[in-house]
Amino acid sequence: MAESSSEISQPQPGRPTGRSSMQRFSRWLASDRIFPKIPFLLVESLFIVTILIPFILTIYISVLKWRANRPFETARFSGFENYEAVLTSDQFWLALGRTFYFAGVAVTVELVVGFILAMLVTECTRSKKLYTTILLVPMMIVPIVVGYNFSMIYIDSGPLNQLLAPFLQPYGIDPRIRWLSHPVAAQFAIIIADIWQWTSLTFLIFLSGFSALPRQLINAARVMGATPWQIFWRVQFPLLKPAIMIAIIIRSMEALKLFDPVVLLTFGGPGTSTQTVAYFLWEQVWVFNKFSFGAAASILLLLIFSVLIYFGIYLLIRQSAAARTA
Numbered sequence: 011m012a013e014s015s016s017e018i019s020q021p022q023p024g025r026p027t028g029r030s031s032m033q034r035f036s037r038w039l040a041s042d043r044i045f046p047k048i049p050f051l052l053v054e055s056l057f058i059v060t061i062l063i064p065f066i067l068t069i070y071i072s073v074l075k076w077r078a079n080r081p082f083e084t085a086r087f088s089g090f091e092n093y094e095a096v097l098t099s100d101q102f103w104l105a106l107g108r109t110f111y112f113a114g115v116a117v118t119v120e121l122v123v124g125f126i127l128a129m130l131v132t133e134c135t136r137s138k139k140l141y142t143t144i145l146l147v148p149m150m151i152v153p154i155v156v157g158y159n160f161s162m163i164y165i166d167s168g169p170l171n172q173l174l175a176p177f178l179q180p181y182g183i184d185p186r187i188r189w190l191s192h193p194v195a196a197q198f199a200i201i202i203a204d205i206w207q208w209t210s211l212t213f214l215i216f217l218s219g220f221s222a223l224p225r226q227l228i229n230a231a232r233v234m235g236a237t238p239w240q241i242f243w244r245v246q247f248p249l250l251k252p253a254i255m256i257a258i259i260i261r262s263m264e265a266l267k268l269f270d271p272v273v274l275l276t277f278g279g280p281g282t283s284t285q286t287v288a289y290f291l292w293e294q295v296w297v298f299n300k301f302s303f304g305a306a307a308s309i310l311l312l313l314i315f316s317v318l319i320y321f322g323i324y325l326l327i328r329q330s331a332a333a334r335t336a
Contacts, residue, residue: 072305079299092306101282102307105290106314112197112286113265116204120261121254123205124212131213132220142217149210157274160203164189164275193283196276200284203271208264212257219253220246255326259319266315287311 038044072092076085096102131141148156163170166186175185189199223246231241269288272278278285278293285293291311295304 068305068308071302072309074302076302077299078295078301085302088302092302093310095303096307096310101285101290102287104282105285105287106311108197108284109266109268109286109288112201112204112268113262116201116208116268117258117261117265119201119205120209120212121257124209124257125216125254127209127213128216128220131217145213146210148207149214151207153207153270154274156203156207157271160199160206160271161190161275164199190276191280193280196280196284199275200268200271203275204265204268208261212261215253215257215260216250219250223249252326255322259322259326262322263315263319 073087073089074085075088075091076082127145131138131145134141162168166188170189171185171187174187178185187195189195227245227249228241231245236244267288268286269292272284272286272289273292276284278289287307291304291307294300294307
């Protein structure tokens with residue numbers, strides 16, 4: 011009986027065991043033909059799941075007539091009705107124009123201030139690490155914390171009005187500026203909050219650009235008698251153009267998606283004076299349940315922003331090519 015049980019437990023010749031199958035599978039994965047393709051397959055699978063499928067679903071929803079408060083079975087094909095509704099919507103174009111206005115002002119100030127700060131910190135010797143750490147702190151703070159802090163700063167009796175009072179009262183100006191309830195002041199409130207948090211990013215990009223400058227060229231120009239202004243304008247600035255273009259592209263892409271300060275400070279108000287295109291889409295989809303309208307608007311925005319990004323990358327490539335040939 012023992013012999014028969016031992017015979018049964020022994021693997022029969024010609025039948026692969028589980029361990030040998032795993033070994034062959036491991037050798038197959040480790041082969042030169044398969045192993046180099048594994049990272050590619052993982053990346054492609056992640057791309058399909060996280061980007062391609064949602065993108066196709068967005069396009070599909072954009073050609074339907076459907077609201078989220080109704081069953082999806084009631085959706086019907088509407089062709090390009092949603093795209094026509096978006097293109098003929100005054101609110102959409104006003105929100106888009108307002109977004110470009112916010113992004114243009116904020117990014118311009120961030121570029122100038124970040125560039126100056128990076129240039130000053132580069133000249134520091136002992137305190138460079140300290141200043142760099144301090145100037146990078148705003149970028150590391152969670153946006154909701156930034157919004158809450160600025161909402162406290164902007165109240166009528168808040169610290170900002172208290173600081174401005176000595177400068178405004180001598181001219182007969184009311185120092186109690188209603189930062190969050192006046193249409194123009196609310197726009198500047200959004201821009202100031204964005205500048206405070208994201209100047210750190212442009213500073214970091216420019217600091218990396220200054221650190222990568224070849225010291226030999228700068229020292230040679232100094233030995234030849236060039237003034238500090240000539241060294242900056244003739245040597246440093248041309249070599250920093252790729253870094254400037256990178257900062258413009260990255261910050262513009264982020265600023266055009268401006269959403270957190272609007273929600274946390276004004277909720278698009280007063281009226282629609284601070285309503286960006288991101289907030290407009292959020293309101294159409296999640297407040298009014300117009301999913302098809304929001305999907306069509308998202309596709310149109312993707313096309314518009316893609317053209318702008320392509321143009322920016324084209325300029326970046328040109329600047330990099332010019333810097334290499336200079």
